[in-house]
Amino acid sequence: MDSYLRGEKAFLKAYGRYDVVLERGEGVYLYDTNKKQYLDFYSGIGVNSFGHGYKPYINALQKQIETLMHVSNYFYTPVSIEAAEAVKKATQLDGVFFCNSGAEATEGALKLARKYYYMKHGKANSEIISFHHSFHGRSTGSVKLTGNPHYQEAFGPLIKGVHYATLNDLKSVEALINERTAAIIVEPLQGEGGLNLCHQDFMTGLRQLCDEHDICLILDEVQCGMGRTGTIMTYFQYNILPDIVCLAKGIGCGVPVGAFVANEKYAKAMEPGDHGSTYGGNPFVCAAVKTVFEIIEREDMLKHVQEISKYLTEKLDELIREFDIVESRRGLGLMQGLVLKDDARPYVKELLTEGVIVVTAGTNVIRMLPPFVITEEHVDEFIGKLKNILKKSK
Numbered sequence: 146m147d148s149y150l151r152g153e154k155a156f157l158k159a160y161g162r163y164d165v166v167l168e169r170g171e172g173v174y175l176y177d178t179n180k181k182q183y184l185d186f187y188s189g190i191g192v193n194s195f196g197h198g199y200k201p202y203i204n205a206l207q208k209q210i211e212t213l214m215h216v217s218n219y220f221y222t223p224v225s226i227e228a229a230e231a232v233k234k235a236t237q238l239d240g241v242f243f244c245n246s247g248a249e250a251t252e253g254a255l256k257l258a259r260k261y262y263y264m265k266h267g268k269a270n271s272e273i274i275s276f277h278h279s280f281h282g283r284s285t286g287s288v289k290l291t292g293n294p295h296y297q298e299a300f301g302p303l304i305k306g307v308h309y310a311t312l313n314d315l316k317s318v319e320a321l322i323n324e325r326t327a328a329i330i331v332e333p334l335q336g337e338g339g340l341n342l343c344h345q346d347f348m349t350g351l352r353q354l355c356d357e358h359d360i361c362l363i364l365d366e367v368q369c370g371m372g373r374t375g376t377i378m379t380y381f382q383y384n385i386l387p388d389i390v391c392l393a394k395g396i397g398c399g400v401p402v403g404a405f406v407a408n409e410k411y412a413k414a415m416e417p418g419d420h421g422s423t424y425g426g427n428p429f430v431c432a433a434v435k436t437v438f439e440i441i442e443r444e445d446m447l448k449h450v451q452e453i454s455k456y457l458t459e460k461l462d463e464l465i466r467e468f469d470i471v472e473s474r475r476g477l478g479l480m481q482g483l484v485l486k487d488d489a490r491p492y493v494k495e496l497l498t499e500g501v502i503v504v505t506a507g508t509n510v511i512r513m514l515p516p517f518v519i520t521e522e523h524v525d526e527f528i529g530k531l532k533n534i535l536k537k538s539k
Contacts, residue, residue: 148178163497170197173516173523175502186515186527187502191336191368191480192394195440196516202398202436209432218426228431231438232406235377236390240412243404243426243434247367247393248282250403251330253420254389255286257407258328258361261414265359271327272306274318278338278507279309281330281365281391290330293338312341315350322354328361328389329354333379336368339507340475340482348383361388361411367403371395372441372517374478375451382477400433402426446517454478456521457513460528468535475510479517482510492534499530 148166166178173196175183188194195202209224216222229241242253255273262271273290275281281290288296289303297303306325310317318329329351335341355362364387369379373395376382380390388411393403402425407415424430441447458474461483465471475482485492489505496503496511506512511531515523 172196184501186513188514188516191514194395194398194517196518205436213428215427222428224428225431228434236406238406239409240407244422245401246403248284248287250391250405251281251287254363254391254405262327272325274321274329276312277309280337313344313347330363332365334369339510352385363389365391367393373480397433398437400430402430450517457524470538481513485509495534501530
């Protein structure tokens with residue numbers, strides 16, 4: 146029995162897995178059990194910012210394994226303090242809670258916003274505003290915040306008091322605000338929902354509404370944060386700060402770690418016993434977090450992301466002019482989507498056959514989340530293979 150069939154027999158069918166078993170990675174390439182090479186323009190859904198086998202990252206983790214792996218959150222460790230300080234500096238916020246995933250970060254942010262509301266009003270009847278086509282996770286709280294009924298319908302009853310506005314429509318948000326509104330949660334750049342980017346005036350308006358009504362602004366930067374769009378946090382491009390930000394994926398570059406980070410006002414609402422995590426922020430994952438920030442700064446990776454993403458977007462825009470099936474491009478930095486006038490899934494599968502890994506966003510968007518370390522040669526390789534596939538559609 147081959148490896149793929151063994152996997153099919155061993156796992157719950159929670160994913161629509163491709164008939165490929167990946168065995169190792171090197172740089173921006175992955176290799177399957179048949180030794181076939183794949184250009185990784187997916188980076189594990191935006192996780193592996195440094196690609197595969199990046200030595201400074203690996204060396205730091207190996208050193209931490211030999212020192213201390215886990216002690217529980219009843220104790221601080223030097224590396225956990227250093228990691229939290231790095232997160233505070235990068236986000237310009239005040240209090241960090243490390244967890245294990247993006248969904249957990251969303252859950253923690255939701256609890257913290259509701260705790261502040263409870264302390265202010267003395268009752269637990271708060272409401273949350275989210276957005277259509279958003280994605281915030283698949284746990285029972287975060288899936289309710291996800292503005293897509295497909296993810297929710299089989300798992301009710303879910304939490305109450307969540308309402309959905311339309312992205313970039315400030316009036317639709319205003320219409321939902323009332324005295325029970327505790328928080329507004331939004332992705333500056335929606336990932337799963339189709340690479341939909343928030344407009345400047347919309348984000349500024351959200352910040353103003355939250356200030357006027359004493360509402361918590363939660364920004365979900367699980368996918369678009371940590372340098373992927375060209376700044377360490379996407380919200381710096383809007384010249385605003387959130388009250389709480391959710392992080393994961395690129396904050397650990399392969400190690401399962403997430404975080405929610407709050408400003409002083411909301412951080413003060415957290416008390417011992419309000420939240421917890423056995424593994425969250427243990428020395429091993431904190432070594433990863435600390436190292437990620439060090440590498441991004443030392444290697445000037447944000448500058449490279451800005452430069453290489455400009456080249457990538459130019460090449461993608463050429464495809465719009467060349468192929469009728471390509472409708473438009475969406476995204477920012479190294480989080481890009483090519484919108485097709487057709488179902489994108491067959492094109493993604495054909496790219497896989499040709500040795501390129503990408504993913505869809507919705508049904509008609511080819512989503513690209515390449516590692517930060519790609520070069521123009523890698524972009525040319527990707528574009529060349531995509532062109533060959535698109536030519537068949539003419």
